[in-house]
Amino acid sequence: MSHQPFEDWLFLDEGLPAEQERLLQEHLTSCPRCQQLAGAWAEADCFLRATPEAAPAPGFVQRWQVRQAEDRVRAGLRQVRMVLGLTVSLGAIASLLIGAEMVSLLRSPAELAVRLIDQAMTWIVQVFVFREIVEALLEGARAAVPSYWWLMLPVVLAGLGVLWIASLYRFALKGVAS
Amino acid sequence: MQNERGPEGSPVRVAEDDKHAEWVRCAQQGEADAFARLVEVYQVPVYNLCYRMLGEPAEAEDAAQETFLRAYRGLGRYEADRPFGTWLLAIASHHCIDHLRRRRFFPLSTERLLPSQESADPAPGPEEALALHERQEQLGRISQALGPHDRAAIVLRYWYGLSYEEIGEALSLSVGAVKSRLHRARREIAQRWLEQEAQPVTVRGRSNEPSAV
Numbered sequence: 001m002s003h004q005p006f007e008d009w010l011f012l013d014e015g016l017p018a019e020q021e022r023l024l025q026e027h028l029t030s031c032p033r034c035q036q037l038a039g040a041w042a043e044a045d046c047f048l049r050a051t052p053e054a055a056p057a058p059g060f061v062q063r064w065q066v067r068q069a070e071d072r073v074r075a076g077l078r079q080v081r082m083v084l085g086l087t088v089s090l091g092a093i094a095s096l097l098i099g100a101e102m103v104s105l106l107r108s109p110a111e112l113a114v115r116l117i118d119q120a121m122t123w124i125v126q127v128f129v130f131r132e133i134v135e136a137l138l139e140g141a142r143a144a145v146p147s148y149w150w151l152m153l154p155v156v157l158a159g160l161g162v163l164w165i166a167s168l169y170r171f172a173l174k175g176v177a178s
Numbered sequence: 179m180q181n182e183r184g185p186e187g188s189p190v191r192v193a194e195d196d197k198h199a200e201w202v203r204c205a206q207q208g209e210a211d212a213f214a215r216l217v218e219v220y221q222v223p224v225y226n227l228c229y230r231m232l233g234e235p236a237e238a239e240d241a242a243q244e245t246f247l248r249a250y251r252g253l254g255r256y257e258a259d260r261p262f263g264t265w266l267l268a269i270a271s272h273h274c275i276d277h278l279r280r281r282r283f284f285p286l287s288t289e290r291l292l293p294s295q296e297s298a299d300p301a302p303g304p305e306e307a308l309a310l311h312e313r314q315e316q317l318g319r320i321s322q323a324l325g326p327h328d329r330a331a332i333v334l335r336y337w338y339g340l341s342y343e344e345i346g347e348a349l350s351l352s353v354g355a356v357k358s359r360l361h362r363a364r365r366e367i368a369q370r371w372l373e374q375e376a377q378p379v380t381v382r383g384r385s386n387e388p389s390a391v
Contacts, residue, residue: 010365010368037368037369038368044367048332054225061217061218063239064217
């Protein structure tokens with residue numbers, strides 16, 4: 001005997017059309033297997049609907065607040081560790097590069113002296129060149145930009161500085177999860 | 179430890195009113211107290227879902243706490259046009275499904291799977307209470323044997339009365355998939371119920387006569 005459509009109908013959520021309902025009832029009267037299944041489902045369905053909601057032990061909200069505070073501390077520590085890790089990693093890479101350069105230079109002190117003087121001269125020349133470029137730009141800008149813009153510039157720079165310090169404070173000390 | 183469901187076993191939903199919506203808005207603006215009030219209101223539905231999914235009070239407590247933490251962190255992503263309770267249940271469902279998937283590698287003992295938190299109402303008398311308790315444990319064991327998504331669909335349908343669309347949204351499934359999972363879960367529950375009816379009932383090492391309920 002084929003049980004397929006009847007088994008499907010037994011577990012449908014929505015009500016069946018009258019004709020299908022009649023066919024199902026006919027089948028159930030002649031098929032003990034489907035009858036047992038229908039009875040089992042009716043009983044289980046009844047218990048499913050009657051099972052009470054489970055509630056947590058008293059003090060759930062307080063426990064959640066404690067856990068939230070711990071989570072916030074953990075997030076802050078994670079962030080500090082990440083910043084420290086990044087700083088230490090970058091420091092280590094820079095130290096390695098500088099160390100390698102220093103080792104090669106320290107092998108011959110004369111060469112080191114020459115390179116230091118050469119580097120110092122290069123920097124001095126670069127400073128002079130930079131000053132000339134800035135002076136030329138300022139000459140051009142002085143004519144083009146109104147004077148009140150020049151007065152606002154330090155204010156804007158100071159504001160940006162304050163924002164920078166505040167964001168450093170926010171991210172380094174308070175963490176993201178607050 | 180239990181909240182009774184509505185009359186004749188109708189699913190209980192937390193009525194979402196303007197006050198809750200206001201608390202959600204305040205919580206989104208960073209007011210921790212507002213979110214604590216939401217935890218107070220939704221602790222039972224969220225815990226119940228976790229308990230029905232995981233079958234163990236300590237794990238359910240942990241999962242419910244984690245659900246509220248995730249919700250708190252993700253408040254910025256919550257859209258006000260969606261019921262807050264359904265959003266929370268979706269987070270809880272996903273967390274429990276992930277937990278059950280992980281549990282496959284580290285299964286619990288059979289003793290821990292028994293829903294020991296359920297205590298029968300003592301009013302009907304000791305024998306009837308014991309029989310009811312056994313049936314509830316039987317149902318607990320059967321539901322623990324369902325797949326995580328099937329179990330979640332059954333819990334959301336029977337305890338919260340969510341529509342197919344809401345269940346689909348909560349579990350990231352299509353409406354067709356929800357219907358199919360519910361159908362499969364019902365069939366499996368019925369078959370296992372039938373099989374267990376044929377066996378003598380054993381509760382924590384004690385054999386009892388089959389219940390007359």
